[in-house]
Amino acid sequence: MNIRLQLFELEDQNWFPHVVREGMQDYLRFMISTLDTYEAALPCLAELLTKTKQRHITDLCSGAGGGIANLREALSKTMGTPVHVTLTDLYPNLDAYEYLKIESKGAIDFIPEPINALDVPEHIRGVRTIFSSFHHFPPHIAKNILQDAADKHAAIGIFEGAKKSWTELLLLWLTFPIVVLLITPFIKPFKMSRLFFTYIIPLIPLGILWDGTVSLLRIYPPEKLKKISEKVHAPNYIWRTGRVGKGPGKHVIYLIGYPRV
Template sequence: MESLPRIDFVELHDLDRIPAVLRTLHTESIVTIYRLTDAARAYSVPLSIALREGASHRIVDLCAGSGGPVPLIQRKLHREGIHTQVTLTDLVPNVRAFQRVQAAHRRRLPNCCSVDYVSSSVDATDCTVEGTRTIYGAFHHFPPAIAARMLQNAVDTRSPMVVVDTKRSFLYVLLFPFLITLAVLLSAPFQRNPLPRYLLRLALTYLVPVLPFMMFFDSVVSFLRMYGRAELRRMVDGLAGTETFTWKIGVVPGFTGAQYLIGIPRD
């Protein structure tokens, strides 16, 4: 599938007409799936590589959605003796979700590391927040021109960059959407939400299965939109000043198929 062109289609939860509460329920489900899978282990590897090669331990998570996997990754790295400070950001920040992530972090790691957030809009193509930038599970949402602008902004500001998505594979297109949808169906009763949103989640999962349908449809589209490693290489080769960075592109071994792009400024 690496040899096939990327298909740039639209995921349902990206549509402007989708109600904000439905988008939040969707992104919260994604966070739950991160917790249920081995994603934190695989997704922590590229960031760990970047930190060992001199990237800042101040992590600026772009496109963080409802918190994403970075807080889970932070705890995984903490157990390995790697301590970080995480700032959650998004173009349309879910401040309540960020606050919940921050409160949960304080309970788990009260005396080490930190999680904060930016409550105003942060554009990943014109970011001014200092630190190592991460984009987890969201890079494929952006067409090549915008994705390249995100990387160009990192080069222009000499900010280390870690992008992690799933590799493009026929197996994942055929298998993962069913597994992810099953996870949504099984996990809905255990989601921690305020009562009105909890009841809405149950209704939109079991009575009118909007959330499972969205998750299945968006999962299929996501895997078709993933950038291949050759496409990522062409993208970084086309950046102005790309020679001032060291770039690594690869895949973490394991079930998640975590594909990464790491960019570190050269001295």
């Protein structure tokens, strides 16, 4: 699937109820963590940390922090030293972040104030990452996110947990309605609002089905990511993009960039 349609996601809209947005993000976090979707991205992340001699990741557009706990643990083992993660978002999911902070014993922290990926404050350091969110931005804004990283000499990794195929779209429509009904009671931290907007007024399932469909259509294939990175004014940066991973739920599209040493 080489096409890309901008369309719109409910989660992006200012008017969309935050309690439903959080419920959708919590579901995504549960699925990404359970499937260990971003396992194949580990070598790319290790490369970014090694090339920049850092052990700190600042995650932008974190949503509910899906998969970050597994990745942090795996990275710490790979690097042979603890890796710290700071979660940020324009709409911070504070309950999820508190849960991840407690579970990681403080190795995962967060910034409670809104952080815009287009203009990350100078004092926020570390390798920047964006998981499952870069597709939200049209090309000119996506380019500006990369430019902000380059202007502030920050390494950045863009990761989308998908192969971007019609098969994935079909599986979403066939399996999701059943899966969401089965797993919702087991998502932590527990929230009555999540049960209400799943089983009584099913705004969360409907929102995920719509946004999941649109997300697959919006994801940039590697060829388009390469074109965007080529427009970034960063003569001393190395950019690389591609696909990694095998098996259902294990495919990752990536773009990494870091200053040339």
